[in-house]
Amino acid sequence: MIKRSDFPKDFLFGTATAAYQIEGAAKEDGKGPSIWDVFSHTPGKTFNGDTGDIACDHYHRFKEDVAIMKEIGLNAYRFSISWPRVMQDGKNINQKGIDFYNRLVDELLENDIIPFITLYHWDLPYALYEKGGWLNDDIAMYFRAYATLMFNELGDRVKHWITLNEPWCSSFLGYFTGEHAPGHQNLQEALIAAHNLLRSHGHAVQAFREEVRDGKIGLTNVVTKVEPGDSRPESFFVASLVDKVINAWFHDPVIFGKYPEEAVKNYVEMGLNVPDNDFDIISTPIDFFGVNYYTRTLVVFDETNPMKFSYVSGDLPKTEMGWEIYPQGLFDMLIYLKERYRLPLYITENGMAGPDKVENGKVIDDYRIEYLEKHFEKALEAINAGVNLKGYFIWSLLDNFEWAYGYSKRFGIVYVDYNTQKRILKKSAQWLKEFLRS
């Protein structure tokens, strides 16, 4: 049985959340609309028409939520800042919004919890979307100004920053598949958005070096073990390409100053233009990568698809998201990232959606305890294999707004009754509390 004492003494165990998924107060104290406020209010875009208008009401209940982290014994907390809450139109400063984050940071520090801030977790100010959003090259300057503001406001107390959460999702789900805000379906736009997200990342890192000299800054990406779903050589080929797009497209430019050539060639052969400017800014040195790992990805060759591949579902046990439970993939990808990029790593998200039900006032989520235990074991195995892994943030502290799935998927170690906003520590939270003392 794995114990906390098996991990390095200074290893961080935390939970992760995001502003739009938990805060609520969507129009309070001067907050402006984000693309997710508009997208979730657009009929048909989210399960049941769910929105983040109230969510977990964390904007008003943050002290209670910090107290829960403290009770469990967590020593770190990753959260995101709502850009339109602190700059309603992406430009003008909203002091009331900034004051909320000052209160949250102070509450965390008073409870000996280290804050990790994500500057962008998908909630772009709608006013900037109306100026072209991630398709407008000027967005990098707006993002730099926003980042500089937050570094100046919180950088005296917050020493760990993440520029972007999963730019792959923001660009490919937001501009190609259309599953996420702003709901475009254009692969060329996705490539332009991806590049402007990376340019914005680079500008924020440059601003950070000027404003917070004693801090650490990184980038969090989707990381998934991509494998062929059958034994055809063509499937091995497309799996290698998909691997480059998901696992290298947003890592390579930041470290090597260029996109993975195989993937560039594939896009060019499709008649697409791959942006190639500002790689010197994009590759401004960072201090760590954040790793969001949940599952593996199986792909097969599919000539009926313009992209020549299709996702397929594997035979392993799955979570409520339909994602296979595959802890070995975490180990494999941590080793891959270490050997390719040689940077310190934090697991900035790992967790599962479960069929969580309240019975007699309790939520018995043994499946989540098993999931976490198996992934903790693989993280420790990676550390013992030489990976410089410095922390692990469980997704998530609270059940929350799961984007297009609305409130139908529960990832929290703490159950949220959305009718009453009552929090109930699930069995997994109790297990974690014991683990952190072991």
Ligand SMILES: CO[C@H](O)c1c[n+]2c([nH]1)[C@H](O)[C@@H](O)[C@H](O)[C@H]2CO
């Ligand atoms: C393949 O999973 C992705 O890496 C991923 C999973 N998740 C994420 N990214 C996002 O960062 C969170 O906002 C989601 O709530 C969370 C759970 O879906």
